[in-house]
Amino acid sequence: MNLGRATAVPYTDNPEGVxxxxxxxxxxxxxxxxxGPKGIGGSGLAGDAVCKKQHHGGDDQAVYVMARxxxxxxxxxxxxxxxxxxxxENLTTEGLDVSGALIGERWRIGSEVVLEISSGRIPCGTFQGHMGEKRWVKRFTQKGAPGAYLRVIEPGEIRAGDPVExxxxxxxxxxxxxxxRAMTTGRELQPRLLAAGEALHPELRKWxxxxVAKHGS
Structure with missing residues (x-):
């Protein structure tokens, strides 16, 4: 379990520079x-900073999970x-195929918290600056293992080492x-996303x- 503090850096395009x-x-x-809604709500984890709320955080991106x-x-x-x-990432899991999980899949973490998968993470310039690797956004995209954003279905407390069911x-x-892939290198896959129904991140569903309206299914 990982939390971040607002930190001043030279590589972010956030107006506050953090x-x-x-x-x-x-x-x-x-x-x-x-x-809370995107643009207003930040992270789903208390004490975790989200500094650019128009693109990050909010109910449908409350928790970011990456596989160890x-x-x-x-x-x-x-x-x-x-x-x-x-x-x-907020949570680093072991023994779970995070990028192979299904949109709408639900996980219980510990004894209280239930989360639901909504989408994958799209890399940005701040991520590239943080990593300090050339062509990072392109390399991360080509790998195709983005980790997952999840929304909170049942709140509660979690701690490091809690099991995931x-x-x-x-x-x-x-x-x-x-x-x-449908949002990055394979836009022709977008009609397939609609099979996930209301569990799909609303922005992905809109796109x-x-x-489909423009190109058909």
Whole structure:
């Protein structure tokens, strides 16, 4: 479990010049709850900074999760250590195929919190500046393992090491990785996203509907 503080950096396009992307592991319990609509609400984790709310945070992007296994793959490729939180994720999981999870899939974390997957993470310039790697946005996109954004269905407290239980898997094939490709390198896949129904991030649903209206299904 990782939290970030608002920190002044030279690479963000946030008008205030600060970002909360540099997240660090914490051991104490953290309250998780729906933060409010995008543009108003920030992170779903108490004490975690979201500095550009028009693009980050809000109910449909309340929690960002990355698989430790994907960070390990990047460690090998980049040749440097990537501690938990290195990609700005709130939760770093072990033993879960995060990018292979389904939109609308629900997880219980610990004894109280239930989260629902809404979309994958789209890389931005702040992420590239934070990583300090050339062509980072393109490389991250090509890898196709973006991690997942989740909304809070049932609030509560979580702590480092809490187990993750898959409570529900929807009856469709729209994975986080598929949604990510549809929004980046494979726009022709957008009609397929509509099978995820209301669980799909509303912005992705809007884009998919516009694609169908323009190009057909």
């Amino acid at each position: 970002t909360g992307i540099d997240k660090r592991p914490v051991q104490e319990p953290v309250r998780v709850a729906a933060p 296994e994907d960070l390990d793959d990047w460690e090998a490729e980049l040749g440097r250590p990537l501690p938990n939180g290195a990609f700005g 898959i409570l529900h898997r929807p009856d469709h094939d729209v994975t986080v990785a598929l949604a990510f 998919a509907l516009e694609y």
